Amino acid sequence: MSLDLKLDGRSEDRFGTMAQGLLGTPADRPEGVLKVTGAATYAAENLPENCAFGMLVRAPGQGKVTAVNADEVRAMPGVLAVIRDERMIRNAAQGTANEAPVQGVDHAEYVGQPVAVVVAESFEQARHAAQSLKITTEGSPGPVDPDAVEPEGEPTRTGDLDSAMKDAVHALDLTYTTPSHSSTPMEPHAAIAEWDGDRVSVRASLQMLKYNRNELADCLGISAENVRIQSPFVGGGFGSKLGITAEAVSAAIAARELGRPVRVVQHRRQAFETVTRRSETTQRIRLAADAEGRLSGLGHEALVSNLPGETFAEPVTQASAFAYAGAHRVIGERLARLHRPAAGSVRAPGEAVGVTAFECAMDELAVKTGLDPVELRRRNIPDKDPSSGKPFSSHMLAAALDDGAGRFGWSDRAPEPRSRREGEWWIGSGMAAAFRVNIMMEAEARIDLTPDGAVVETDMTDLGTGTYAILTQIAGEALGLPAESVTVRLGDTDFPPGSGSGGSWGSATTGNAVWLAALDLRRQIAARLDCDEAELTLRDGQATCGNVTRALAEVLGGDDLRGHGHITAGDAFEDVVQSTFGAHFAEVAVSDVTGEVRVRRMLGSFAAGRILNEKTARSQCHGGMTWGIGMALTEELTHDRRDGHMVNRDLAEYHVAVNADVPPLEVHFLEELDPWSGPMQSKGLGELGICGAGAAVLNAVYHACGVRIRDMPATPDKVLAGLE
Amino acid sequence: MRPFDYVRATDAAGASNAAQAANAAFIAGGTNLLDLMKLEVMAPEKLVDISRMGLDQVEEQGRDLRIGATVTNSDLAADLRVRARWPVLSRALLAGASGQLRNKATTGGNLLQRTRCPYFYDTDTPCNKRQPGEGCSALGGETRNHAILGTSAECIALHPSDMAVALRALDARVEVRVPDGAVTEHELGDFHRQPGDRPDRETVLNQGDLITSVLLPAPAGDRQVYRKVRDRASYAFALVSVAAVLRVEEGRIAHAAIGFGGLGTVPWRDPSVDELLTGERPTTALFDKAADLLLQGAETHGGDDFKPPLARRVLRAVLEEATA
Numbered sequence A: 001m002s003l004d005l006k007l008d009g010r011s012e013d014r015f016g017t018m019a020q021g022l023l024g025t026p027a028d029r030p031e032g033v034l035k036v037t038g039a040a041t042y043a044a045e046n047l048p049e050n051c052a053f054g055m056l057v058r059a060p061g062q063g064k065v066t067a068v069n070a071d072e073v074r075a076m077p078g079v080l081a082v083i084r085d086e087r088m089i090r091n092a093a094q095g096t097a098n099e100a101p102v103q104g105v106d107h108a109e110y111v112g113q114p115v116a117v118v119v120a121e122s123f124e125q126a127r128h129a130a131q132s133l134k135i136t137t138e139g140s141p142g143p144v145d146p147d148a149v150e151p152e153g154e155p156t157r158t159g160d161l162d163s164a165m166k167d168a169v170h171a172l173d174l175t176y177t178t179p180s181h182s183s184t185p186m187e188p189h190a191a192i193a194e195w196d197g198d199r200v201s202v203r204a205s206l207q208m209l210k211y212n213r214n215e216l217a218d219c220l221g222i223s224a225e226n227v228r229i230q231s232p233f234v235g236g237g238f239g240s241k242l243g244i245t246a247e248a249v250s251a252a253i254a255a256r257e258l259g260r261p262v263r264v265v266q267h268r269r270q271a272f273e274t275v276t277r278r279s280e281t282t283q284r285i286r287l288a289a290d291a292e293g294r295l296s297g298l299g300h301e302a303l304v305s306n307l308p309g310e311t312f313a314e315p316v317t318q319a320s321a322f323a324y325a326g327a328h329r330v331i332g333e334r335l336a337r338l339h340r341p342a343a344g345s346v347r348a349p350g351e352a353v354g355v356t357a358f359e360c361a362m363d364e365l366a367v368k369t370g371l372d373p374v375e376l377r378r379r380n381i382p383d384k385d386p387s388s389g390k391p392f393s394s395h396m397l398a399a400a401l402d403d404g405a406g407r408f409g410w411s412d413r414a415p416e417p418r419s420r421r422e423g424e425w426w427i428g429s430g431m432a433a434a435f436r437v438n439i440m441m442e443a444e445a446r447i448d449l450t451p452d453g454a455v456v457e458t459d460m461t462d463l464g465t466g467t468y469a470i471l472t473q474i475a476g477e478a479l480g481l482p483a484e485s486v487t488v489r490l491g492d493t494d495f496p497p498g499s500g501s502g503g504s505w506g507s508a509t510t511g512n513a514v515w516l517a518a519l520d521l522r523r524q525i526a527a528r529l530d531c532d533e534a535e536l537t538l539r540d541g542q543a544t545c546g547n548v549t550r551a552l553a554e555v556l557g558g559d560d561l562r563g564h565g566h567i568t569a570g571d572a573f574e575d576v577v578q579s580t581f582g583a584h585f586a587e588v589a590v591s592d593v594t595g596e597v598r599v600r601r602m603l604g605s606f607a608a609g610r611i612l613n614e615k616t617a618r619s620q621c622h623g624g625m626t627w628g629i630g631m632a633l634t635e636e637l638t639h640d641r642r643d644g645h646m647v648n649r650d651l652a653e654y655h656v657a658v659n660a661d662v663p664p665l666e667v668h669f670l671e672e673l674d675p676w677s678g679p680m681q682s683k684g685l686g687e688l689g690i691c692g693a694g695a696a697v698l699n700a701v702y703h704a705c706g707v708r709i710r711d712m713p714a715t716p717d718k719v720l721a722g723l724e
Numbered sequence B: 001m002r003p004f005d006y007v008r009a010t011d012a013a014g015a016s017n018a019a020q021a022a023n024a025a026f027i028a029g030g031t032n033l034l035d036l037m038k039l040e041v042m043a044p045e046k047l048v049d050i051s052r053m054g055l056d057q058v059e060e061q062g063r064d065l066r067i068g069a070t071v072t073n074s075d076l077a078a079d080l081r082v083r084a085r086w087p088v089l090s091r092a093l094l095a096g097a098s099g100q101l102r103n104k105a106t107t108g109g110n111l112l113q114r115t116r117c118p119y120f121y122d123t124d125t126p127c128n129k130r131q132p133g134e135g136c137s138a139l140g141g142e143t144r145n146h147a148i149l150g151t152s153a154e155c156i157a158l159h160p161s162d163m164a165v166a167l168r169a170l171d172a173r174v175e176v177r178v179p180d181g182a183v184t185e186h187e188l189g190d191f192h193r194q195p196g197d198r199p200d201r202e203t204v205l206n207q208g209d210l211i212t213s214v215l216l217p218a219p220a221g222d223r224q225v226y227r228k229v230r231d232r233a234s235y236a237f238a239l240v241s242v243a244a245v246l247r248v249e250e251g252r253i254a255h256a257a258i259g260f261g262g263l264g265t266v267p268w269r270d271p272s273v274d275e276l277l278t279g280e281r282p283t284t285a286l287f288d289k290a291a292d293l294l295l296q297g298a299e300t301h302g303g304d305d306f307k308p309p310l311a312r313r314v315l316r317a318v319l320e321e322a323t324a
């Protein structure tokens, strides 16, 4: 039996009346101790007996691939095999691909493509042998420069933006650029594959197992029933583990060929190249406004890139479709087919860079119109989605702006740039709005209820985000059990398929499936008590109906109960537009000598429906704001101009923000329940914190020193060029 | 990484002997060497571990300081004598790398750390420093962190050290024990070699030569400033750095020694800059003239075009601070 729910309209809030008091509290992660003591084992750490070690080998150029000295390498100490198998993948699959990505090792389509895996008795032997395998490529390379090719695709046009620009009192036509970004999760990309007959088990570090299982099966040409993937702990993914990855496929191929388990771990430098990067973007933003700053039209056109054969185009303008009013609109992406490493989802694909650039442009409009930046945004909040005419499920931007501005002390700000100086430092503040679409996927979960408590199972993953914690809370709240009585088991394709982690949809989607499984159990319990489920109160292992209270164990009467929940998105995600909203505020100091920027404080107010766990939600926002600082100031993946290869592919030279770059971050959540989002009334929060965060920083840089950076990141040399 | 032998030396003679084999290398903190070995940019067949031979002491010799080669960057930065009398060194050390790295990194290793030119690290791209005659991939490529002073047509790689920049301004000397047991001293200014047509030869050391200590003479100036500009607030190499050691007497600069990082193929110091400043009253015009002198031979490559104007500003600010 299963309780299925398709979300076609508003849902009733059931958690407002639950009695356990667990949901929404800043509960600790149940697996936290395991993690900080090293007892939580990650993909590379569970070495089976007799495991062999594989190392990928990259193509040094584009073109037809030859492994010149494979026989010599096979003869090296410890080497078991040099494998160049046509089923190996060119790059990681896109998120939710559900099928194999482009495969093959005979033709390298970008510099860095994995074209062989060398397997040996020890990791060190494998690495040395892999480094000794000489690969040559020949043939004329494909283009690597976004400006050198004719892009595909056309933006969507509504009304007549050109005329609106001509008629506008204030018109801005601006171009912003962002470089490629890399996910750079802490845990390396690693997999251990082991065959038992025709069945392969893979311990991997992946985000979305039900898709990954089908992808791996498709890569190998076997049925999905013969694939099991386990990822109980994932040390961060940020998009780079959404689709099946090169190490998992090559480990499975090698383990089959050798008849023994094989582990493949990607070197950090390899992972930079083989997992998907965020595309660089060139964004043309047009704003047409009347004298009061009301937009009559807006344009947001983005040029992005990807390898041939990839369906993904960084959805830069995703939020611009609904963010602000304005009848005349040109919105959309163009895609240049380039032979740089593949592009895909990285930390809030679309909004991370799209909202950031757009919110910088809004700041420029505020300057142009002489309006306060907060007020300018308030004036342009649409009452329905300007692109589709659909209503919003809820709209919390005004509330977030007010809340954030009040707490930050925005009203004290002198509007003019260069208003404040301390020694050599210009001090300024800036703000930006945050938007991120709310996405619901499909998920299943089951709960086994015994006198000892509840065991929740789903193949959902926890990327360090807090999934274990919130699923514990949801089940505990709905079943009236303290956290200690709930065990959550994740990351195994033998469990019911959850949503996987990505697009901020994990907790809302899989959480609702867990709620449905709990509801299934509540109904069974209510039936045993001969009452209506809605009348049932469960708390601390006691079931109360009317004036009868009985211990849950007694109600079970020796039986174990199983609940199963299944959620899918329906018309609730078609009939209304669902988004999360927020407002970022930042104060920065800019050195008048060196152009260095230091963020001095940062504050975000966010609305995402019900907040399931104060603590993990806050951590997600801290992470997003930190990535925002990196995007604004430091992060840039450099491609060699001649062959497109990633030049700075290590963490010394690819600059994510470090502790010293991050000031105290203040996070506030607005109280909200969004009935359209599902029974939990909760929307995806994970990525909201990054959307627009960088714009608040860059707008503060402008306010501090009068230098507008449109080419991110704002490294000292660029700021200095403005100061000179 | 290639398989290698490992020997732990207990004294200098043993270390030198063990390291005479053609492809042996000393390992101190290993923070640079091991990274390069993993990538097979360096592939010694034998490692001689010098971290446990008692070279980890900082000793006063009269008014001078003798710093053992394996004193860690953390310990040296925290040394109270260094902090009191050679603060520019302490600041330079603390501006480098991260706490974890500084706990392992040593004085000798820091001097000998190799360039961060990304093509040097990438064995799939030609590099004259790895393989003389192969070509330089940086030229015509991405040159944001390359040198603009002391370059050659063969190599434009930057010397990345912060510590060495301060040591140059402090007139440090490097004590070296050669394999036959003789001990020689080099001015730090003569220790590193500019690339010329042999960018693979970075110092005057020969196979088996061991740095035993760095000698720090009594500071010639009490006004000491280290300023480093970088792409993030910590854990990034210098875009430009300036170490200044000055003495001001009766409104005039009586002693000036300025070291530069982020600019040169070796830790940089330009005697003409020091001479220009010495004996003069500090003025902005003087500082600008110093920058003119420093940068007159600079060659930029596109990605590093920002360095001359940045160096000018940082030099001016540092001199203003040191003479204020």
Ligand SMILES: Cc1cc2nc3c(=O)[nH]c(=O)nc-3n(C[C@H](O)[C@H](O)[C@H](O)COP(=O)(O)OP(=O)(O)OC[C@H]3O[C@@H](n4cnc5c(N)ncnc54)[C@H](O)[C@@H]3O)c2cc1C
Residues within 6 Å of the ligand: A651, A652, B025, B026, B027, B028, B029, B030, B031, B032, B033, B034, B035, B050, B069, B070, B095, B096, B097, B098, B101, B104, B105, B106, B107, B108, B109, B110, B111, B112, B113, B160, B161, B162, B163, B209, B210, B211, B212, B235, B236, B237, B238
């Ligand atoms: C991510 C990262 C960031 C960094 N950032 C900075 C920075 O911002 N500023 C900065 O200045 N540095 C920075 N460093 C470099 C760091 O300072 C050096 O790696 C360190 O100082 C090297 O010292 P070590 O003892 O570990 O040397 P090792 O790696 O042990 O040795 C380096 C070289 O010196 C040789 N050697 C060592 N000791 C002796 C000796 N006594 N005699 C003869 N030869 C010897 C070795 O054979 C080897 O060739 C960074 C390093 C990393 C990895």
Ligand code: SF4
Residues within 6 Å of the ligand: B115, B117, B118, B119, B120, B126, B127, B128, B129, B130, B135, B136, B137, B138, B139, B154, B155, B156, B157, B199
């Ligand atoms: S600059 Fe020097 S180290 Fe860099 S690629 Fe050229 S030769 Fe090699």
